[in-house]
Amino acid sequence: MTKEQITARLKDKFGPELEIVENNQPEPYFYISMAKYYELCSYAKNDPQLDFDFLFQLGAVHYPDDRFEVALCLCSHEKNHKAVVKVRLDHDNPETVTISDIWKAANWFEREAMELFGIGFFGHPDPQPLLLYDDWDYGYPMRKGWTGPDFVPMPEK
Amino acid sequence: MGIIEKVPAYIERLPGGGIVTTSMDWVLNQSRASSLWYMLFGLACCAIEMMAAGASRYDFDRFGMIFRASPRQADLMFVAGTVTHKMSKRVKLLYEQMAEPSYVFAMGGCACNGGPFYYDCYSVLKGIDQVIPVDIYIPGCPPRPESLMEGCLKLQEKIKKEKMSDWASDRKEV
Ligand code: SF4
Numbered sequence: 298m299t300k301e302q303i304t305a306r307l308k309d310k311f312g313p314e315l316e317i318v319e320n321n322q323p324e325p326y327f328y329i330s331m332a333k334y335y336e337l338c339s340y341a342k343n344d345p346q347l348d349f350d351f352l353f354q355l356g357a358v359h360y361p362d363d364r365f366e367v368a369l370c371l372c373s374h375e376k377n378h379k380a381v382v383k384v385r386l387d388h389d390n391p392e393t394v395t396i397s398d399i400w401k402a403a404n405w406f407e408r409e410a411m412e413l414f415g416i417g418f419f420g421h422p423d424p425q426p427l428l429l430y431d432d433w434d435y436g437y438p439m440r441k442g443w444t445g446p447d448f449v450p451m452p453e454k
Numbered sequence: 455m456g457i458i459e460k461v462p463a464y465i466e467r468l469p470g471g472g473i474v475t476t477s478m479d480w481v482l483n484q485s486r487a488s489s490l491w492y493m494l495f496g497l498a499c500c501a502i503e504m505m506a507a508g509a510s511r512y513d514f515d516r517f518g519m520i521f522r523a524s525p526r527q528a529d530l531m532f533v534a535g536t537v538t539h540k541m542s543k544r545v546k547l548l549y550e551q552m553a554e555p556s557y558v559f560a561m562g563g564c565a566c567n568g569g570p571f572y573y574d575c576y577s578v579l580k581g582i583d584q585v586i587p588v589d590i591y592i593p594g595c596p597p598r599p600e601s602l603m604e605g606c607l608k609l610q611e612k613i614k615k616e617k618m619s620d621w622a623s624d625r626k627e628v
């Protein structure tokens with residue numbers, strides 16, 4: 298499916314909950330509201346025309362203006378198209394639901410986001426640290442403004 | 455450690471003992487310096503350059519250097535690459551498993567002081583010398599095999615200056 302067809306199909310289903318980001322990338326970019334996040338994911342996976350059978354990236358982002366977002370990059374091997382789905386999180390309490398029951402690949406990506414950004418994923422089957430060393434006790438290193446032992450910030454130019 | 459380590463120091467005090475220890479030193483140092491077997495492990499991109507130096511084009515074998523896959527058989531360790539805090543414990547363990555005398559190269563900016571990951575980084579150790587003693591630092595990102603060889607020649611010079619009577623001082627306590 299082309300970018301326009303994917304956009305139209307999802308817009309039909311989710312209406313105002315879906316916000317389309319205009320850019321000149323070959324894939325469509327959307328923001329989905331938090332309430333419809335899980336529903337959109339399972340629709341994207343199960344709908345025979347969209348058929349997003351592969352999640353190749355789930356990333357968390359902390360923007361300098363203190364917003365958190367989770368971004369998913371979806372791909373369909375069968376239909377050969379891609380899409381990027383983002384969801385905005387509450388900045389005091391960044392939480393969303395897990396999608397690891399839809400795509401198994403999300404399991405480790407969510408653990409990584411949990412550990413490095415402190416984002417909660419409700420219903421995650423195995424919410425344990427994944428990457429940092431065992432006696433890590435210094436918070437969430439990928440958040441803006443984080444400091445820790447022997448952390449040297451980049452000097453101002 | 456054992457009494458055997460003190461023997462050269464005692465021999466040296468006997469009349470004419472210096473001749474014995476000096477010739478023994480020469481033999482031991484020559485053999486050590488000409489067969490520096492290095493441990494086969496790499497941590498990041500620098501390891502590719504180390505492999506190039508070990509392969510036929512640059513050919514470490516000219517110096518009698520071949521890789522060993524076990525720290526027990528190695529004299530030399532190239533810390534080739536980015537050492538994260540998580541990895542530093544493992545590197546230290548490998549160093550401790552090497553038999554004496556053991557030598558360490560800090561290869562590349564990352565192993566010398568954190569290199570490209572010095573600023574704004576939560577995970578990379580700022581220099582392998584915080585964990586294990588280093589003999590030779592080779593800067594570069596990555597260093598060319600030529601610099602690695604220069605380092606090996608420098609290490610050979612260093613080994614050739616060693617004395618048996620220094621053994622009694624335990625290097626690993628430094
Ligand atoms: S010094 Fe450069 S080449 Fe070597 S490991 Fe670090 S980043 Fe890689």
